[in-house]
Amino acid sequence: MADQEPDGSASRPLLSLRNVNMTFGGVKALKNVSFEVLPGEVHCLAGENGSGKSTLIKVITGVYKPEAGAKIDYDGQSHAHMSPVTAQAGGIQVIWQDLALFPEMTVAENIAFQTVTGRWPRLVNHAEMWRVATNALQRLGVTLDVDLALHNFPIAQRQIVAIARALVGEAKLVFMDEPTASLTQSETDYLLDIVRNLSASGVAVVFVSHRLAEVLEISSRVTVLRDGALVGVYPTKGLTQSRITELMTGKTFDYSVLHRDLSTSSVMLEVKGLSRPGEFEDVSLTVRRGETLGITGLLGAGRTELALTLFGMRKPRSGAVVLDGKPVRFGSNREAIAAGVAYLSEDRLSLGLIQPQAIADNMVIASLDKILSGGFFSSDRKRSLVSGWIRDLGIKIGKQEDAVSTLSGGNQQRVAIAKWLATEPKLLILDGPTVGVDVGARAGIFDIVSKLADTGLAIILISDEVPEVYFNADRVLHMAQGRIVGEYVPGATSLQAIEGAVYA
């Protein structure tokens, strides 16, 4: 612990950074950035992917050393750079986007892991661990079976475990990196309550989120970064979502509903009474050529299960699927791909793309037959196909040979889209295409989706963010507990009405 307590006056910052510079491989990740957090405030750090938010957090938590000249004042002490040990000892805790939890270990061990760190071996005090873990959960007002291995819990509860872990460290300053990215609306509300409680108990919270509605709701000040440089620090009062977006991207966007005339367009997909007991029941829907059908609903409503069934990865118990006039029954997703169905997974990081492999290889993986030349793999053909997609989708990359993991979220999603376009699909299912993608890049992805629809592709867009389907789909289906419970046409029904129905 630092031996000085903050004096509690709001004028004196808990953390203050000046002249922070960071360079990675010749690229300036942070340019002369300064940043300030007051004790107990909820401060939002906003910026697009690649704007330097994560780098800044890593500088503050001691993962990275900033270039010489930086000055970090934390809790009354000055540092040229932090180290993970001093940061943690000083009460700086981070809830990383990937949570940094240990899936095979128990909830208690995950929360109270700090009790077993340290250089010198000691005996593990299981009783202490248990006590610390249950106390932390109690502070959050949560009950979990702390003796169960973490991998048994869904992601929302792992998030809670990560927050509980931060509390154990006698936190004074907690960073939350995209804490709500994989949470449903009610879980998000619950999390925001927890953040308010933390703040009220004197813990400063730095909140990073791509969901600007949350940012406006929870924070008192917003620091905006763009391309590694500070844009400014703004009081949240008086900011709007579009203003933040403008500050983050330096561009203006307009939001309007689609107005496409699809009355003459033929039906591409017809689903009748599709059921998989326990997952979804009696689902009927149609999608026309050139139409984007939005499906929204809370996490666990059966949206992803439905998508996977249409993609041939699960077999329906009953019901029929007609694709492009032909009844289909897929035995596997290979058959579905061959029939013209493409599915963009919700979990791009682990399922959608092969992160360590080259961008070009990822793009051609679902359509390898197209780059064969006389039965052999043709590098030239691959190169020319890939260049075409990179141009068409406006993907920003260094080299085709770079690993996918080097790209930002938005660009990764474009690579994933390119992968499926390469299979020349008739039906494209996008499941949560903007999870972990920032505002500017989202608009770019929906531009692409809209252009694809105009070429006659039928698109199913699944998202738990109602505005996303509202502004980007021709029709919106509301799914709840495995059933379609509502159908809306954006414009004819207001966004608030649909949100009211979905989040009720």
Added chain:
Amino acid sequence: MRRFVRSHATELALLAVIAVICVFLSFATDRFFTLGNAFDLLNTSSVNIIFAVGLLVVLIAGGIDISFAVAASVVQYLTATVLGWIGGGNWIVGLIIAGALGVALGSINAFLIQRFRIISIVATISTFNIFFGLLMFFTGGVSIYNLPDWLTTRVVLFEREMADGTWAEITLPVLIMALCVFATWALITRTTTGRQLYAFGDNPEGARRFGINIGAMQFIAFGWLGLMAGIAGLVQAHYAQEVVPNALYGRELDVLAAVVLGGARLGGGKGSVLGCILGVLLVSITQNGLNLMGVSPFAFKMIVGAIILAAITLSNPSIERLLPFPKSRRAAS
């Protein structure tokens, strides 16, 4: 109970397989279900169990080691030589020398992995060849029979004469094995270092962010395996009453299979001492049973391979679906 079943599914599945095999062998042979045979099994499995608990620590930390068995051969040779120089010694001195040499060889692996960022399988395949190559080169493949008396004298800790006049005996290797098992169990489940090893194997990046010393983790894991391998080497020399340079060559794969069978995950973060022991026992019980049944030794490898496959399929996580109480959808209470 339910939680125990869920967190020990692999161990329970292995126990069930072992029980089935034991019941079968008890009826199929006269000799299997005797105290003498049970003790024999323990005596002969001791060396492999010591290796196995050592390897377990490396697997938990997310590594793998191919070199430990030939490292044990190197340790045998060097220990016999050093004991010759100092003129005899005793068990304590012998174990200290063998353990220290083992730690040194294990540390070479850790050094290569940590300093040069070589992945552990490649690093240890290299050291496997280097250790074995050096050993064969310098010894010319010649065995040592001239060992100190204390090392070649059987030490019987417990004996009982059976009705048929044979002796059921527990010998020193079993005691040493028990100590190694206990020490490893205590290390990985009862010390903070052990929990750090699990965490490091489970999520290296997460562990790093907690400020855990990654290099230290590698040295502890490979050092511990080295220590166990050194001890196992000396015990094996005692058991065989000679030091043959290629006696342990190939043992690494048997032990690796047994440890993975016991539920340790290649990739880290998972594995238990109990599972490890059961894995070794399953293999040795099978071999023992085949022996007693008079099956041709040429068929052993094939049958053992099949048993390993069957057991690993049974202990697959998907087997949880067959349990009487299915995994609940919401684990929160």
